[in-house]
Amino acid sequence: MIKHIGQWCIVGLAGVGFAPQTHALENPQWDGFITYEQARVGNQYLPITPNAKPKYTTTATAVVKYTADLKNGGYVQFDVQNLYRTNRPTLSQVNQMFVATPHADNQIRMGRMVLSHGTAYGYEPLDFFHGQSPSGGLFKPQSHGVDGVAYERYLEAGDIRFLAVQNRGRYVRAMHTANPHRNKTKRTTVGVQGSFLFGDAEVFASAYQTQIPKLGQQNSAGAGVSYAPNDEAVLYTSFMHHNRINDYRQNQNTPNRNPAIRTRDMFTYGNVGNRTAYTAGVNYTLESQNLNIIAETSQRATGLSRAGFLALSEPLNNPQFGVPSATTPLLNHGMRRSTLIRLSPADGEYYPEFVVVRPQGGGSINRVLKTWTFADVFGDINGYDRGEFKLSYEFRNGGKRTWVGNLSARNTVRLGISIPLY
Amino acid sequence: MRKLMTKITLASTMMLATLITPLITSLPAWAGDWNSLIERLDSNRVFARNGQIMTLKLQSFKDGKPNTAESLRVYTHVDNRQTVALFLDTKRKGQKMLMRDNNFWMIMPKSSRPVRISAVQRVMGEASSGDIASLSYVQDYTVQSGVDKGDTATLTLMAKHKGVTYAKAILVVDKKRGIPLSGDYYLKSGKHSKSVAFTYRADGDKWRTQTVTLTDIIRKNRKTVMTYSDEQAKPLPARLFNAKYLVSGGKLPS
Numbered sequence: 001m002i003k004h005i006g007q008w009c010i011v012g013l014a015g016v017g018f019a020p021q022t023h024a025l026e027n028p029q030w031d032g033f034i035t036y037e038q039a040r041v042g043n044q045y046l047p048i049t050p051n052a053k054p055k056y057t058t059t060a061t062a063v064v065k066y067t068a069d070l071k072n073g074g075y076v077q078f079d080v081q082n083l084y085r086t087n088r089p090t091l092s093q094v095n096q097m098f099v100a101t102p103h104a105d106n107q108i109r110m111g112r113m114v115l116s117h118g119t120a121y122g123y124e125p126l127d128f129f130h131g132q133s134p135s136g137g138l139f140k141p142q143s144h145g146v147d148g149v150a151y152e153r154y155l156e157a158g159d160i161r162f163l164a165v166q167n168r169g170r171y172v173r174a175m176h177t178a179n180p181h182r183n184k185t186k187r188t189t190v191g192v193q194g195s196f197l198f199g200d201a202e203v204f205a206s207a208y209q210t211q212i213p214k215l216g217q218q219n220s221a222g223a224g225v226s227y228a229p230n231d232e233a234v235l236y237t238s239f240m241h242h243n244r245i246n247d248y249r250q251n252q253n254t255p256n257r258n259p260a261i262r263t264r265d266m267f268t269y270g271n272v273g274n275r276t277a278y279t280a281g282v283n284y285t286l287e288s289q290n291l292n293i294i295a296e297t298s299q300r301a302t303g304l305s306r307a308g309f310l311a312l313s314e315p316l317n318n319p320q321f322g323v324p325s326a327t328t329p330l331l332n333h334g335m336r337r338s339t340l341i342r343l344s345p346a347d348g349e350y351y352p353e354f355v356v357v358r359p360q361g362g363g364s365i366n367r368v369l370k371t372w373t374f375a376d377v378f379g380d381i382n383g384y385d386r387g388e389f390k391l392s393y394e395f396r397n398g399g400k401r402t403w404v405g406n407l408s409a410r411n412t413v414r415l416g417i418s419i420p421l422y
Numbered sequence: 423m424r425k426l427m428t429k430i431t432l433a434s435t436m437m438l439a440t441l442i443t444p445l446i447t448s449l450p451a452w453a454g455d456w457n458s459l460i461e462r463l464d465s466n467r468v469f470a471r472n473g474q475i476m477t478l479k480l481q482s483f484k485d486g487k488p489n490t491a492e493s494l495r496v497y498t499h500v501d502n503r504q505t506v507a508l509f510l511d512t513k514r515k516g517q518k519m520l521m522r523d524n525n526f527w528m529i530m531p532k533s534s535r536p537v538r539i540s541a542v543q544r545v546m547g548e549a550s551s552g553d554i555a556s557l558s559y560v561q562d563y564t565v566q567s568g569v570d571k572g573d574t575a576t577l578t579l580m581a582k583h584k585g586v587t588y589a590k591a592i593l594v595v596d597k598k599r600g601i602p603l604s605g606d607y608y609l610k611s612g613k614h615s616k617s618v619a620f621t622y623r624a625d626g627d628k629w630r631t632q633t634v635t636l637t638d639i640i641r642k643n644r645k646t647v648m649t650y651s652d653e654q655a656k657p658l659p660a661r662l663f664n665a666k667y668l669v670s671g672g673k674l675p676s
Contacts, residue, residue, distance in 0.1 A: 075673055096671075114670075115534075117535075156502075159667075228541070230584060231540060231586075234539065234540050288613070346544055349490075
């Protein structure tokens, strides 16, 4: 991992040095925070640990971001993070490290960058490099960068982006992330993303062609629209179609090591051929009640990956990584469809929030989250007003006919603290 | 005789014109022309149509006691009806709100995807997206009626298009200075939503808005005071008002 970070430091610095007269950085801005969370997790999934005792986990995260201007009008940005988790390897990661050269309404970015698309609250099929979890939304981490170059053109009422990137499979959740071999392969993707505003409707479209070593080529294309019919509501929907990989091979290396958990999709989850993902939702504000409601239904191209399931079930554990630490079922790849309802204040505070996720086949995940800033608790503290405490409670109830059915009901309480570094 | 009558008529007309013209020109421009009055309201709110930047402090009160506070840097291209508001402090530091025409997005620092929000979704306290982003009465409203009350006039404004946060606004306007003093905002349902009061400071021959106090009519114990400061005029490129640029880390002018 250290080697990997070093590699991209070199790439980033080379990028800075590549632009003539731009090596002097101006207006540097540091940002970052440390997060510490303690969780008490109730009963685990029954087939494996029927009488499990409550489990205590600790998570600590450090995130550092840096941005500075170049003399030619461009800017550099990097974003690194380090995650400690109880009983799991410490994870270090460079999310972004790129050089950008905006000129008038054009911009070229080179390096590792986050490329997202679409506007759905939870699962967004058009967000090709992210977006398997349907429960994230406003606070969902989408920090996984891909390596390459992107040309972005900002139009009067929209934008268009051409990209050529290489990405590690583990982060391409729009495809199949369950196969550990595929996870390690590097894929090369060329694509185009566009969004255009027509009156009150914003239209999205994107298309990608991905070369996967030893497997072949996958083509994906999709479109979406968001529309505000009145002052209170926003409707949105989108879809993405993925075609069959030319050289599909059945996955024999199942991650399931427990024969007690086998399902009909065990041998097919690696195949994403000819599948369509979609999402549709509404964001409605009841101003007189100070209430914002988001309701969304979605279907993914494949079932959730393990990381996707973790992000779905426990996104609060480590929102920066989306890779929480608690134990999870070994197989959950069949869970494709889900619905989500989120209730929160409409006064811009966003918390407390109440989220209910109903996965395919039954069961539910119910979450309540409340935060307090340091200023709320202690009064104004110069420089640390951004610090916050957060308390969440999650009740997960597995249905019998779903992947989550391997789980018993489970209660999780989390208490966290986040301290700004700068 | 006919020639004499014609000459008398012509002379009378000229005399009348000579007498009336100064009277007409001495009348204030607003008399009977409410549209020109709301244009004057705009001229005091808008100081650079292709790019103006200002700092906006929001302080909300509950039961008369300070509740929450937030500071924003607001970037506006008035002609294109585009605004970006950058949150500067407390836990929402780094969040951005984008308005293009009547459409709004929130951009969260930990997320790389903008989330589209509705026009009435509030930014903080009683201040909705539209309260922050809207600057031009002329672009958003037409005058339905006006009542002249001496130094002031009461204008009833109706929204020109559906994306305007308030369907109807009744403003009490200082005719001499060309500024709104107070008002009432109504939702499309007809419900009285907020009352508003303005204060100003002199800036040459203009009056700059200093505070806007929004009082919630539905929840009467709550109000929010918006304080404007640090205004700058600076041409702003189109890319600043693009959600993709903002989520990709594109910087806003300081």
